[in-house]
Amino acid sequence: MRSEQRVPGSLPESQAELRRKFLQDVRLVPGGDRxxxxxxxxxxxxxxxxxxxxxxxxxxxxxxxxxGQVEEILRxxxxxxxxxxxxxxxxxxxxxxxxxxxYAMKRTAxxxxxxxxRFPVHLLSKNFVRIVNRYGRNHEGLLMAGYYxxxxxxxxxxxxxxxxxxxxxGRVSLFPKKIKGLEAIRAMIQEAETLKMPPGRHPATxxxxxxGYAPTV
Amino acid sequence: MKYAYYPGCSLEYAGRPYDExxxxxxxxxxxxxxxxxxxNCCGATMYMSVEETTSLAVSARNLALAEQQGFHQLxxxxxxxxxxxxxxxxxxxxSPELKAQVDHLLGKAGLRYDLTVTVRHPLDVLVNDIGIxxxxxxxxxxxxxxxxxxxxxxxxxxxxxxxDDREFPTTMDRLFERLGASCVYFPxxxxxxxxxxxxxxxxxxxxxxxxxxxxxxxxxxxxxLTTCPMCQVNLEAYQSRLARKFGSSHxxxxxxxxxxxxxxxxxxxxxxxxxxxLVPLNAPLAGLVSSRSx
Numbered sequence: 001m002r003s004e005q006r007v008p009g010s011l012p013e014s015q016a017e018l019r020r021k022f023l024q025d026v027r028l029v030p031g032g033d034r035x036x037x038x039x040x041x042x043x044x045x046x047x048x049x050x051x052x053x054x055x056x057x058x059x060x061x062x063x064x065x066x067x068g069q070v071e072e073i074l075r076x077x078x079x080x081x082x083x084x085x086x087x088x089x090x091x092x093x094x095x096x097x098x099x100x101x102x103y104a105m106k107r108t109a110x111x112x113x114x115x116x117x118r119f120p121v122h123l124l125s126k127n128f129v130r131i132v133n134r135y136g137r138n139h140e141g142l143l144m145a146g147y148y149x150x151x152x153x154x155x156x157x158x159x160x161x162x163x164x165x166x167x168x169x170g171r172v173s174l175f176p177k178k179i180k181g182l183e184a185i186r187a188m189i190q191e192a193e194t195l196k197m198p199p200g201r202h203p204a205t206x207x208x209x210x211x212g213y214a215p216t217v
Numbered sequence: 218m219k220y221a222y223y224p225g226c227s228l229e230y231a232g233r234p235y236d237e238x239x240x241x242x243x244x245x246x247x248x249x250x251x252x253x254x255x256x257n258c259c260g261a262t263m264y265m266s267v268e269e270t271t272s273l274a275v276s277a278r279n280l281a282l283a284e285q286q287g288f289h290q291l292x293x294x295x296x297x298x299x300x301x302x303x304x305x306x307x308x309x310x311x312s313p314e315l316k317a318q319v320d321h322l323l324g325k326a327g328l329r330y331d332l333t334v335t336v337r338h339p340l341d342v343l344v345n346d347i348g349i350x351x352x353x354x355x356x357x358x359x360x361x362x363x364x365x366x367x368x369x370x371x372x373x374x375x376x377x378x379x380x381d382d383r384e385f386p387t388t389m390d391r392l393f394e395r396l397g398a399s400c401v402y403f404p405x406x407x408x409x410x411x412x413x414x415x416x417x418x419x420x421x422x423x424x425x426x427x428x429x430x431x432x433x434x435x436x437x438x439x440x441x442l443t444t445c446p447m448c449q450v451n452l453e454a455y456q457s458r459l460a461r462k463f464g465s466s467h468x469x470x471x472x473x474x475x476x477x478x479x480x481x482x483x484x485x486x487x488x489x490x491x492x493x494x495l496v497p498l499n500a501p502l503a504g505l506v507s508s509r510s511x
Contacts, residue, residue: 049409053421081418084262085371085409090383099376106266121417128263132275136257138226147416162454166231169493173230180255184326185275191325192271195318 018070021108035101037094038062044088044098054078058088058098061105070105074114079105080121120151133189136179141172218346220337221288222250223279225298225446226258232295232446234490238475239294239339241488245479246347246355250292253283259298262413273315274322276305280336281328294339294475296372296445297412302336303377338373340444340474341380344388349395357483360398363501366433366441367393367400367474370448371409383407389442389474396481401436405429410451426451427459430467439501440470442477449473453495470496480505 044058045051051058056076064073073079079102088098109115110122127146131139148156166172179185228236243250256279258264264272280302283291293299309316310332323329343352367389373379374386381388384407390400410429411422430452433441443449453471460466472494479489486492486506498506 049425050411050414050418050421053418081414081421083371083409083412083414083422085412086375087371087409089376097376103262103265104269107269110267122266124413124417125263125266128261129267132258132260132264137229138258138261140227140231144416165495166454169495171231171233171493179257181257181278181326184328185257185278187325188274188278188322189271191322192268192274 015068015071018074018108018112018114019065019068021111034094034096035062035065038066038096039094041093043091043093047087047091048082049085049087050081050083054081058102062096062098062101065101070108071114073105074109074112075116077116077119079109080116080119123147123150131176133186134178135176136182136185137176139173139176141174142176218248218290219288220248220250220342221253221283221286221291223253223256223259223283223291223293223298223302225256225293225295226261227295227297227446231450232473234476234493235294235446235449235473237488237490238473238479238484241479241484242343242475242482243339245482245484246343246352248347251288253279253288253291254286256282259293259301261297261301265301270315270318270322273305273308274319276301277309277319277323277330278326278328280305280334281323281326281330283334284330285328289333289335290342291334291336292339292342293336294444295447296370297447299336299338300372300376303379306332306334306336307377338380338444340373340388340392343478344392345380349392352392352478352482353395356396356481358481358505360393360396360477360481360505363398363505364437364439365393365398365400365477366403366436366438367406368403368410368429368433368441368443368448368452369407370443370445371407373444374407389444393442393474393477396478401433401438403433403436403438405432410448412447412451415451415455422451423455423459423462426455427463427467430456430459430469431465434467434469438469439499440472440477442472442474444474456496468496470494470498470502472502477502477505480507483507485509 040059040063042059048058054077056078061073061078082102084099086099092098115122124147128138128143131142163172224236240250257275259276259279260272264275293302309319369386374381374383394400408429409425411425414422441452449471456467476489476491486508
Protein backbone atom coordinates (compact mmCIF):
# COMPACT_ATOMS: atom_id res chain seq x y z
CA MET A 1 0.00 0.00 0.00
CA ARG A 2 1.30 3.47 -0.81
CA SER A 3 1.46 5.85 2.10
CA GLU A 4 0.57 9.43 1.35
CA GLN A 5 0.10 12.45 3.53
CA ARG A 6 -3.56 13.09 3.09
CA VAL A 7 -6.24 15.02 4.79
CA PRO A 8 -8.82 12.43 5.80
CA GLY A 9 -11.79 12.50 3.44
CA SER A 10 -9.91 14.12 0.57
CA LEU A 11 -8.12 12.56 -2.38
CA PRO A 12 -4.92 13.52 -4.20
CA GLU A 13 -5.74 15.16 -7.51
CA SER A 14 -4.62 12.26 -9.71
CA GLN A 15 -6.76 9.82 -7.78
CA ALA A 16 -9.71 12.18 -7.78
CA GLU A 17 -9.44 12.57 -11.53
CA LEU A 18 -9.34 8.81 -12.06
CA ARG A 19 -12.25 8.32 -9.75
CA ARG A 20 -14.27 10.96 -11.55
CA LYS A 21 -13.61 9.32 -14.94
CA PHE A 22 -14.47 5.92 -13.60
CA LEU A 23 -17.66 7.13 -11.93
CA GLN A 24 -18.72 8.77 -15.19
CA ASP A 25 -18.42 5.44 -16.94
CA VAL A 26 -20.04 3.50 -14.13
CA ARG A 27 -23.01 5.85 -14.06
CA LEU A 28 -23.84 5.00 -17.65
CA VAL A 29 -23.95 1.28 -16.96
CA PRO A 30 -27.54 0.55 -15.93
CA GLY A 31 -27.43 -0.17 -12.17
CA GLY A 32 -23.78 0.88 -11.95
CA ASP A 33 -24.31 3.05 -8.91
CA ARG A 34 -25.19 -0.03 -6.89
CA UNK A 35 -21.47 -0.51 -6.21
CA UNK A 36 -21.97 1.64 -3.12
CA UNK A 37 -24.12 -1.15 -1.66
CA UNK A 38 -21.32 -3.72 -1.46
CA UNK A 39 -21.27 -5.44 1.92
CA UNK A 40 -17.93 -7.17 1.36
CA UNK A 41 -19.39 -10.65 1.67
CA UNK A 42 -16.85 -12.16 -0.74
CA UNK A 43 -19.32 -14.20 -2.79
CA UNK A 44 -17.78 -12.71 -5.91
CA UNK A 45 -14.27 -13.83 -5.04
CA UNK A 46 -15.54 -17.26 -4.04
CA UNK A 47 -17.37 -17.72 -7.33
CA UNK A 48 -14.66 -16.41 -9.59
CA UNK A 49 -12.87 -19.28 -11.39
CA UNK A 50 -9.78 -17.18 -12.00
CA UNK A 51 -9.54 -15.26 -8.71
CA UNK A 52 -6.68 -17.56 -7.71
CA UNK A 53 -4.57 -15.89 -10.40
CA UNK A 54 -5.53 -12.31 -9.51
CA UNK A 55 -3.30 -10.20 -7.31
CA UNK A 56 -6.27 -8.26 -5.94
CA UNK A 57 -9.49 -10.25 -5.42
CA UNK A 58 -12.78 -8.97 -6.87
CA UNK A 59 -14.05 -8.12 -3.40
CA UNK A 60 -10.92 -6.11 -2.61
CA UNK A 61 -11.22 -4.32 -5.94
CA UNK A 62 -14.62 -2.98 -4.91
CA UNK A 63 -13.29 -2.06 -1.47
CA UNK A 64 -10.34 -0.20 -2.97
CA UNK A 65 -12.59 1.63 -5.35
CA UNK A 66 -14.79 2.83 -2.55
CA UNK A 67 -11.69 3.91 -0.63
CA GLY A 68 -10.70 6.08 -3.58
CA GLN A 69 -7.65 4.04 -4.54
CA VAL A 70 -8.44 3.47 -8.20
CA GLU A 71 -4.85 3.74 -9.33
CA GLU A 72 -3.90 0.73 -7.26
CA ILE A 73 -6.57 -1.32 -9.01
CA LEU A 74 -5.38 -0.23 -12.41
CA ARG A 75 -1.81 -1.18 -11.61
CA UNK A 76 -2.87 -4.72 -10.76
CA UNK A 77 -3.52 -7.57 -13.16
CA UNK A 78 -6.93 -8.38 -11.77
CA UNK A 79 -9.14 -6.56 -14.21
CA UNK A 80 -7.24 -8.06 -17.12
CA UNK A 81 -7.56 -11.62 -15.89
CA UNK A 82 -11.33 -11.35 -15.66
CA UNK A 83 -12.76 -13.65 -18.33
CA UNK A 84 -16.22 -12.05 -18.04
CA UNK A 85 -17.99 -15.26 -17.09
CA UNK A 86 -20.50 -13.24 -15.00
CA UNK A 87 -20.56 -15.71 -12.11
CA UNK A 88 -19.87 -12.90 -9.64
CA UNK A 89 -22.71 -10.80 -11.05
CA UNK A 90 -25.06 -13.77 -10.82
CA UNK A 91 -24.30 -14.45 -7.17
CA UNK A 92 -23.85 -10.95 -5.75
CA UNK A 93 -26.52 -10.53 -3.07
CA UNK A 94 -26.64 -6.80 -3.72
CA UNK A 95 -27.08 -7.24 -7.47
CA UNK A 96 -23.94 -5.29 -8.32
CA UNK A 97 -22.82 -5.61 -11.94
CA UNK A 98 -19.25 -6.52 -11.08
CA UNK A 99 -18.25 -7.74 -14.53
CA UNK A 100 -19.53 -4.56 -16.14
CA UNK A 101 -17.56 -2.57 -13.56
CA UNK A 102 -14.44 -4.46 -14.55
CA TYR A 103 -15.11 -3.51 -18.18
CA ALA A 104 -15.44 0.11 -17.11
CA MET A 105 -12.12 -0.14 -15.31
CA LYS A 106 -10.46 -1.59 -18.40
CA ARG A 107 -11.66 1.42 -20.35
CA THR A 108 -10.46 3.80 -17.65
CA ALA A 109 -7.06 2.09 -17.67
CA UNK A 110 -6.76 2.47 -21.42
CA UNK A 111 -7.82 6.09 -21.37
CA UNK A 112 -5.41 6.90 -18.55
CA UNK A 113 -2.63 4.75 -20.01
CA UNK A 114 -2.22 2.94 -16.69
CA UNK A 115 -1.25 -0.71 -16.78
CA UNK A 116 0.72 -3.19 -14.67
CA UNK A 117 4.39 -3.40 -15.60
CA ARG A 118 5.37 -5.28 -18.76
CA PHE A 119 1.76 -6.05 -19.48
CA PRO A 120 0.55 -5.71 -23.04
CA VAL A 121 -2.76 -7.58 -22.64
CA HIS A 122 -4.76 -4.47 -23.48
CA LEU A 123 -3.03 -4.49 -26.87
CA LEU A 124 -5.15 -7.47 -27.87
CA SER A 125 -8.32 -5.47 -27.41
CA LYS A 126 -6.88 -2.45 -29.19
CA ASN A 127 -5.77 -4.64 -32.08
CA PHE A 128 -9.22 -6.20 -32.24
CA VAL A 129 -10.85 -2.78 -32.48
CA ARG A 130 -8.44 -1.77 -35.24
CA ILE A 131 -9.28 -4.88 -37.28
CA VAL A 132 -13.03 -4.46 -36.86
CA ASN A 133 -12.75 -0.80 -37.83
CA ARG A 134 -10.77 -1.79 -40.91
CA TYR A 135 -12.85 -4.67 -42.22
CA GLY A 136 -16.12 -4.67 -40.35
CA ARG A 137 -15.43 -8.17 -39.06
CA ASN A 138 -12.77 -9.81 -36.94
CA HIS A 139 -10.01 -11.84 -38.58
CA GLU A 140 -8.37 -14.31 -36.24
CA GLY A 141 -5.16 -14.64 -38.21
CA LEU A 142 -4.57 -10.90 -38.15
CA LEU A 143 -5.56 -10.71 -34.50
CA MET A 144 -3.13 -13.42 -33.40
CA ALA A 145 -0.34 -12.20 -35.66
CA GLY A 146 -0.73 -8.63 -34.45
CA TYR A 147 -0.70 -9.66 -30.81
CA TYR A 148 2.21 -12.09 -30.90
CA UNK A 149 4.56 -10.56 -33.44
CA UNK A 150 5.08 -7.41 -31.45
CA UNK A 151 5.80 -9.04 -28.11
CA UNK A 152 6.32 -12.81 -28.37
CA UNK A 153 7.14 -14.10 -31.87
CA UNK A 154 8.09 -17.50 -30.44
CA UNK A 155 4.58 -17.82 -29.09
CA UNK A 156 3.30 -17.52 -32.63
CA UNK A 157 5.68 -20.25 -33.78
CA UNK A 158 4.36 -22.51 -31.03
CA UNK A 159 0.85 -21.99 -32.40
CA UNK A 160 1.78 -23.01 -35.93
CA UNK A 161 1.16 -26.77 -35.59
CA UNK A 162 -2.34 -26.12 -34.29
CA UNK A 163 -2.84 -23.45 -36.93
CA UNK A 164 -1.88 -25.93 -39.62
CA UNK A 165 -4.28 -28.59 -38.28
CA UNK A 166 -7.10 -26.05 -38.31
CA UNK A 167 -6.16 -24.79 -41.76
CA UNK A 168 -6.24 -28.31 -43.21
CA UNK A 169 -9.77 -28.62 -41.94
CA GLY A 170 -10.96 -25.37 -43.43
CA ARG A 171 -11.13 -23.56 -40.11
CA VAL A 172 -8.62 -20.79 -40.79
CA SER A 173 -9.07 -17.83 -43.09
CA LEU A 174 -6.07 -16.41 -44.86
CA PHE A 175 -7.45 -13.20 -46.24
CA PRO A 176 -9.80 -10.80 -44.47
CA LYS A 177 -12.66 -9.36 -46.47
CA LYS A 178 -14.51 -6.13 -46.02
CA ILE A 179 -18.24 -5.87 -45.49
CA LYS A 180 -20.31 -3.76 -47.88
CA GLY A 181 -21.44 -1.26 -45.27
CA LEU A 182 -17.93 -0.47 -44.05
CA GLU A 183 -18.14 3.23 -44.89
CA ALA A 184 -21.24 3.48 -42.74
CA ILE A 185 -19.49 1.91 -39.76
CA ARG A 186 -16.51 4.19 -40.18
CA ALA A 187 -18.82 7.17 -40.30
CA MET A 188 -20.26 6.06 -36.94
CA ILE A 189 -16.84 5.59 -35.40
CA GLN A 190 -15.57 8.90 -36.73
CA GLU A 191 -18.57 10.64 -35.22
CA ALA A 192 -18.01 8.89 -31.87
CA GLU A 193 -14.41 10.08 -31.81
CA THR A 194 -15.43 13.63 -32.64
CA LEU A 195 -17.97 13.66 -29.85
CA LYS A 196 -15.36 12.54 -27.35
CA MET A 197 -12.97 15.36 -28.09
CA PRO A 198 -12.83 18.53 -26.00
CA PRO A 199 -14.50 21.44 -27.78
CA GLY A 200 -12.24 23.40 -30.08
CA ARG A 201 -10.16 20.41 -31.18
CA HIS A 202 -10.57 18.80 -34.56
CA PRO A 203 -9.65 15.25 -35.51
CA ALA A 204 -6.33 14.93 -37.32
CA THR A 205 -6.66 13.91 -40.95
CA UNK A 206 -4.80 10.86 -42.19
CA UNK A 207 -4.06 9.48 -45.64
CA UNK A 208 -6.07 6.41 -46.51
CA UNK A 209 -3.99 3.25 -46.63
CA UNK A 210 -3.97 0.37 -49.13
CA UNK A 211 -7.36 -0.93 -47.98
CA GLY A 212 -8.90 2.51 -47.88
CA TYR A 213 -8.71 2.87 -44.12
CA ALA A 214 -7.58 6.01 -42.34
CA PRO A 215 -7.46 5.85 -38.53
CA THR A 216 -9.50 8.50 -36.78
CA VAL A 217 -7.12 8.86 -33.82
CA MET B 218 -41.83 -17.48 -37.08
CA LYS B 219 -39.22 -15.88 -39.33
CA TYR B 220 -35.66 -15.94 -38.05
CA ALA B 221 -32.69 -13.92 -39.19
CA TYR B 222 -29.40 -15.76 -38.78
CA TYR B 223 -26.38 -13.95 -37.39
CA PRO B 224 -23.37 -16.27 -37.66
CA GLY B 225 -20.76 -13.93 -36.17
CA CYS B 226 -17.09 -13.79 -37.15
CA SER B 227 -16.08 -17.05 -35.42
CA LEU B 228 -18.53 -19.24 -37.27
CA GLU B 229 -17.09 -18.39 -40.66
CA TYR B 230 -13.88 -20.28 -40.06
CA ALA B 231 -12.86 -21.48 -36.59
CA GLY B 232 -16.44 -22.39 -35.74
CA ARG B 233 -17.36 -23.56 -39.23
CA PRO B 234 -18.67 -26.97 -38.10
CA TYR B 235 -21.15 -25.07 -35.91
CA ASP B 236 -22.37 -22.96 -38.84
CA GLU B 237 -22.70 -25.95 -41.15
CA UNK B 238 -24.41 -28.24 -38.65
CA UNK B 239 -26.75 -25.50 -37.44
CA UNK B 240 -27.97 -24.82 -40.95
CA UNK B 241 -28.32 -28.56 -41.63
CA UNK B 242 -30.37 -29.08 -38.48
CA UNK B 243 -32.74 -26.20 -39.21
CA UNK B 244 -33.15 -27.41 -42.79
CA UNK B 245 -33.93 -30.93 -41.58
CA UNK B 246 -36.56 -29.51 -39.23
CA UNK B 247 -38.23 -27.46 -41.94
CA UNK B 248 -37.24 -24.01 -40.65
CA UNK B 249 -34.58 -22.68 -43.02
CA UNK B 250 -32.51 -19.74 -41.79
CA UNK B 251 -31.94 -16.47 -43.66
CA UNK B 252 -28.53 -14.95 -43.04
CA UNK B 253 -28.63 -11.29 -42.05
CA UNK B 254 -27.35 -9.31 -45.03
CA UNK B 255 -24.02 -7.51 -44.52
CA UNK B 256 -23.80 -8.16 -40.80
CA ASN B 257 -20.77 -6.77 -38.99
CA CYS B 258 -18.75 -7.92 -36.00
CA CYS B 259 -20.72 -7.65 -32.76
CA GLY B 260 -17.68 -6.29 -30.94
CA ALA B 261 -17.30 -9.31 -28.63
CA THR B 262 -15.78 -8.67 -25.22
CA MET B 263 -12.86 -6.75 -26.60
CA TYR B 264 -14.53 -3.74 -28.19
CA MET B 265 -16.38 -3.07 -24.94
CA SER B 266 -13.03 -3.06 -23.12
CA VAL B 267 -11.91 -0.11 -25.22
CA GLU B 268 -14.97 1.96 -26.02
CA GLU B 269 -18.50 1.67 -24.65
CA THR B 270 -20.81 3.83 -26.77
CA THR B 271 -19.06 3.02 -30.03
CA SER B 272 -19.14 -0.66 -29.15
CA LEU B 273 -22.87 -0.48 -28.52
CA ALA B 274 -23.42 1.34 -31.81
CA VAL B 275 -21.35 -1.20 -33.75
CA SER B 276 -23.35 -4.02 -32.17
CA ALA B 277 -26.68 -2.19 -32.62
CA ARG B 278 -26.06 -1.84 -36.36
CA ASN B 279 -26.86 -5.54 -36.66
CA LEU B 280 -30.11 -5.12 -34.75
CA ALA B 281 -31.00 -2.13 -36.93
CA LEU B 282 -30.27 -4.16 -40.07
CA ALA B 283 -32.49 -6.98 -38.84
CA GLU B 284 -35.33 -4.52 -38.37
CA GLN B 285 -34.69 -3.03 -41.79
CA GLN B 286 -34.70 -6.50 -43.39
CA GLY B 287 -38.04 -7.33 -41.78
CA PHE B 288 -37.00 -9.62 -38.93
CA HIS B 289 -37.85 -9.46 -35.25
CA GLN B 290 -36.06 -12.63 -34.20
CA LEU B 291 -32.30 -12.86 -34.57
CA UNK B 292 -30.52 -16.17 -33.95
CA UNK B 293 -26.96 -15.74 -32.65
CA UNK B 294 -25.17 -19.07 -32.05
CA UNK B 295 -21.89 -17.75 -30.66
CA UNK B 296 -22.08 -17.09 -26.90
CA UNK B 297 -20.02 -13.95 -27.23
CA UNK B 298 -22.28 -12.47 -29.91
CA UNK B 299 -25.37 -13.61 -28.04
CA UNK B 300 -24.28 -11.88 -24.83
CA UNK B 301 -23.20 -8.68 -26.56
CA UNK B 302 -26.39 -8.35 -28.61
CA UNK B 303 -28.57 -9.06 -25.55
CA UNK B 304 -26.56 -6.57 -23.52
CA UNK B 305 -26.94 -3.97 -26.27
CA UNK B 306 -30.70 -4.41 -26.22
CA UNK B 307 -30.80 -4.14 -22.45
CA UNK B 308 -28.53 -1.09 -22.17
CA UNK B 309 -30.45 0.74 -24.87
CA UNK B 310 -33.74 -0.13 -23.24
CA UNK B 311 -32.67 0.90 -19.73
CA SER B 312 -30.59 3.98 -20.39
CA PRO B 313 -32.25 6.73 -22.45
CA GLU B 314 -28.96 8.62 -22.39
CA LEU B 315 -27.08 5.76 -24.04
CA LYS B 316 -29.93 5.17 -26.48
CA ALA B 317 -29.83 8.80 -27.55
CA GLN B 318 -26.07 8.62 -28.14
CA VAL B 319 -26.31 5.34 -30.06
CA ASP B 320 -29.27 6.60 -32.11
CA HIS B 321 -27.20 9.61 -33.09
CA LEU B 322 -24.33 7.36 -34.20
CA LEU B 323 -26.61 4.94 -36.05
CA GLY B 324 -28.04 7.95 -37.85
CA LYS B 325 -24.61 8.60 -39.31
CA ALA B 326 -24.76 5.12 -40.81
CA GLY B 327 -28.20 5.83 -42.21
CA LEU B 328 -29.87 3.46 -39.77
CA ARG B 329 -32.23 3.52 -36.85
CA TYR B 330 -33.15 0.96 -34.22
CA ASP B 331 -36.51 0.84 -32.47
CA LEU B 332 -35.82 -1.99 -29.99
CA THR B 333 -38.11 -4.46 -31.79
CA VAL B 334 -35.59 -7.26 -32.31
CA THR B 335 -35.32 -10.19 -29.88
CA VAL B 336 -32.01 -12.00 -29.79
CA ARG B 337 -32.29 -15.79 -29.48
CA HIS B 338 -29.87 -18.63 -29.00
CA PRO B 339 -30.40 -21.61 -31.36
CA LEU B 340 -30.71 -23.98 -28.38
CA ASP B 341 -33.58 -21.87 -27.08
CA VAL B 342 -35.27 -21.79 -30.49
CA LEU B 343 -34.89 -25.53 -31.02
CA VAL B 344 -36.26 -26.57 -27.66
CA ASN B 345 -38.76 -23.82 -26.89
CA ASP B 346 -40.03 -22.74 -30.33
CA ILE B 347 -39.68 -25.81 -32.50
CA GLY B 348 -40.13 -28.07 -29.48
CA ILE B 349 -38.55 -31.30 -28.29
CA UNK B 350 -41.57 -33.31 -29.51
CA UNK B 351 -41.16 -32.09 -33.06
CA UNK B 352 -37.42 -32.77 -32.96
CA UNK B 353 -37.98 -36.26 -31.55
CA UNK B 354 -40.48 -37.04 -34.31
CA UNK B 355 -37.99 -35.94 -36.94
CA UNK B 356 -35.17 -38.06 -35.48
CA UNK B 357 -33.98 -40.89 -37.71
CA UNK B 358 -31.80 -42.66 -35.19
CA UNK B 359 -31.71 -43.05 -31.46
CA UNK B 360 -28.80 -41.90 -29.35
CA UNK B 361 -29.26 -44.81 -26.95
CA UNK B 362 -26.15 -45.77 -25.05
CA UNK B 363 -24.43 -42.45 -25.56
CA UNK B 364 -23.17 -40.67 -22.41
CA UNK B 365 -22.91 -36.92 -22.78
CA UNK B 366 -21.41 -34.03 -20.86
CA UNK B 367 -23.52 -31.06 -21.95
CA UNK B 368 -21.32 -28.00 -21.57
CA UNK B 369 -23.18 -24.71 -21.79
CA UNK B 370 -20.29 -22.41 -21.01
CA UNK B 371 -20.80 -19.18 -19.15
CA UNK B 372 -22.43 -16.74 -21.51
CA UNK B 373 -25.59 -18.27 -22.92
CA UNK B 374 -27.26 -18.42 -19.53
CA UNK B 375 -25.58 -15.41 -17.89
CA UNK B 376 -25.77 -12.55 -17.04
CA UNK B 377 -29.26 -12.00 -18.41
CA UNK B 378 -32.09 -14.03 -16.91
CA UNK B 379 -32.83 -15.84 -20.15
CA UNK B 380 -34.24 -19.11 -21.28
CA ASP B 381 -32.72 -21.30 -18.59
CA ASP B 382 -31.23 -21.35 -15.10
CA ARG B 383 -28.06 -19.32 -14.78
CA GLU B 384 -26.01 -22.00 -13.04
CA PHE B 385 -27.69 -25.35 -13.68
CA PRO B 386 -29.45 -25.16 -17.03
CA THR B 387 -31.14 -28.24 -18.42
CA THR B 388 -32.28 -27.29 -21.94
CA MET B 389 -29.58 -29.27 -23.72
CA ASP B 390 -29.85 -32.15 -21.23
CA ARG B 391 -33.59 -32.51 -21.85
CA LEU B 392 -33.21 -32.34 -25.60
CA PHE B 393 -30.65 -35.11 -25.84
CA GLU B 394 -32.21 -37.29 -23.18
CA ARG B 395 -35.40 -37.27 -25.22
CA LEU B 396 -33.33 -38.44 -28.17
CA GLY B 397 -32.14 -41.45 -26.16
CA ALA B 398 -28.80 -40.31 -24.79
CA SER B 399 -28.01 -39.95 -21.11
CA CYS B 400 -26.25 -36.97 -19.56
CA VAL B 401 -23.57 -37.66 -16.98
CA TYR B 402 -23.23 -35.80 -13.70
CA PHE B 403 -21.48 -32.64 -14.82
CA PRO B 404 -21.60 -29.86 -12.20
CA UNK B 405 -19.14 -27.70 -14.14
CA UNK B 406 -21.60 -27.32 -16.99
CA UNK B 407 -21.51 -23.51 -16.86
CA UNK B 408 -18.01 -22.90 -15.55
CA UNK B 409 -15.88 -20.66 -17.72
CA UNK B 410 -13.48 -22.29 -20.20
CA UNK B 411 -11.21 -19.27 -20.09
CA UNK B 412 -12.31 -17.73 -23.37
CA UNK B 413 -9.77 -15.22 -24.62
CA UNK B 414 -7.49 -16.03 -21.69
CA UNK B 415 -6.16 -18.87 -23.85
CA UNK B 416 -4.35 -16.12 -25.74
CA UNK B 417 -3.63 -13.63 -22.95
CA UNK B 418 -3.09 -15.92 -19.94
CA UNK B 419 -2.79 -19.44 -21.35
CA UNK B 420 -1.77 -21.05 -18.05
CA UNK B 421 -5.00 -19.92 -16.43
CA UNK B 422 -7.14 -21.01 -19.36
CA UNK B 423 -5.41 -24.39 -19.62
CA UNK B 424 -6.12 -25.01 -15.94
CA UNK B 425 -9.81 -24.19 -16.41
CA UNK B 426 -10.03 -26.39 -19.49
CA UNK B 427 -8.30 -29.29 -17.78
CA UNK B 428 -10.74 -29.09 -14.86
CA UNK B 429 -13.68 -29.22 -17.25
CA UNK B 430 -12.35 -32.14 -19.27
CA UNK B 431 -11.32 -34.04 -16.12
CA UNK B 432 -14.84 -33.71 -14.75
CA UNK B 433 -16.42 -34.95 -17.98
CA UNK B 434 -14.03 -37.86 -18.39
CA UNK B 435 -14.14 -38.90 -14.73
CA UNK B 436 -17.93 -39.05 -14.87
CA UNK B 437 -17.89 -41.37 -17.85
CA UNK B 438 -18.82 -39.06 -20.70
CA UNK B 439 -18.21 -40.27 -24.27
CA UNK B 440 -18.18 -36.74 -25.56
CA UNK B 441 -18.65 -33.12 -24.57
CA LEU B 442 -21.29 -30.99 -26.29
CA THR B 443 -20.77 -27.27 -26.62
CA THR B 444 -22.83 -24.26 -27.62
CA CYS B 445 -20.05 -21.77 -28.27
CA PRO B 446 -17.19 -21.66 -30.84
CA MET B 447 -14.71 -20.33 -28.31
CA CYS B 448 -15.49 -23.09 -25.81
CA GLN B 449 -15.34 -25.76 -28.48
CA VAL B 450 -11.91 -24.72 -29.69
CA ASN B 451 -10.59 -24.27 -26.15
CA LEU B 452 -11.77 -27.72 -25.12
CA GLU B 453 -10.75 -29.49 -28.29
CA ALA B 454 -7.54 -27.94 -29.51
CA TYR B 455 -5.24 -28.26 -26.51
CA GLN B 456 -5.87 -31.79 -25.27
CA SER B 457 -2.37 -33.08 -26.07
CA ARG B 458 -0.84 -29.98 -24.50
CA LEU B 459 -2.84 -30.70 -21.34
CA ALA B 460 -1.61 -34.28 -21.32
CA ARG B 461 1.97 -33.00 -21.37
CA LYS B 462 1.31 -30.35 -18.73
CA PHE B 463 -0.84 -32.30 -16.26
CA GLY B 464 0.20 -35.85 -16.96
CA SER B 465 -3.10 -37.63 -17.51
CA SER B 466 -5.04 -38.17 -20.70
CA HIS B 467 -7.56 -35.52 -21.59
CA UNK B 468 -8.70 -37.03 -24.86
CA UNK B 469 -12.42 -36.78 -25.49
CA UNK B 470 -14.34 -35.68 -28.58
CA UNK B 471 -15.86 -32.21 -28.30
CA UNK B 472 -18.82 -31.59 -30.61
CA UNK B 473 -21.11 -28.68 -31.24
CA UNK B 474 -24.51 -29.72 -29.96
CA UNK B 475 -25.93 -29.17 -33.44
CA UNK B 476 -23.49 -31.74 -34.83
CA UNK B 477 -24.85 -34.48 -32.58
CA UNK B 478 -28.39 -33.29 -33.14
CA UNK B 479 -27.79 -33.50 -36.88
CA UNK B 480 -26.50 -37.04 -36.47
CA UNK B 481 -29.73 -37.98 -34.73
CA UNK B 482 -31.71 -36.33 -37.53
CA UNK B 483 -29.87 -38.40 -40.13
CA UNK B 484 -27.80 -35.61 -41.70
CA UNK B 485 -24.60 -36.64 -43.48
CA UNK B 486 -21.20 -36.26 -41.84
CA UNK B 487 -20.00 -33.65 -44.33
CA UNK B 488 -23.18 -31.59 -43.85
CA UNK B 489 -22.32 -31.43 -40.17
CA UNK B 490 -18.66 -30.58 -40.61
CA UNK B 491 -17.61 -33.71 -38.71
CA UNK B 492 -14.47 -33.97 -40.80
CA UNK B 493 -13.41 -30.61 -39.38
CA UNK B 494 -13.21 -31.63 -35.74
CA LEU B 495 -9.72 -32.04 -34.34
CA VAL B 496 -10.36 -34.98 -32.01
CA PRO B 497 -11.44 -38.11 -33.87
CA LEU B 498 -14.81 -39.64 -33.07
CA ASN B 499 -14.68 -42.58 -30.69
CA ALA B 500 -16.62 -45.83 -31.06
CA PRO B 501 -19.93 -44.75 -29.45
CA LEU B 502 -20.11 -41.71 -31.75
CA ALA B 503 -18.78 -43.35 -34.89
CA GLY B 504 -21.72 -45.75 -34.95
CA LEU B 505 -24.13 -42.83 -35.31
CA VAL B 506 -22.59 -41.26 -38.39
CA SER B 507 -24.35 -41.30 -41.77
CA SER B 508 -21.69 -41.16 -44.41
CA ARG B 509 -22.33 -40.20 -48.00
CA SER B 510 -19.91 -42.82 -49.25
CA UNK B 511 -21.94 -45.71 -47.87
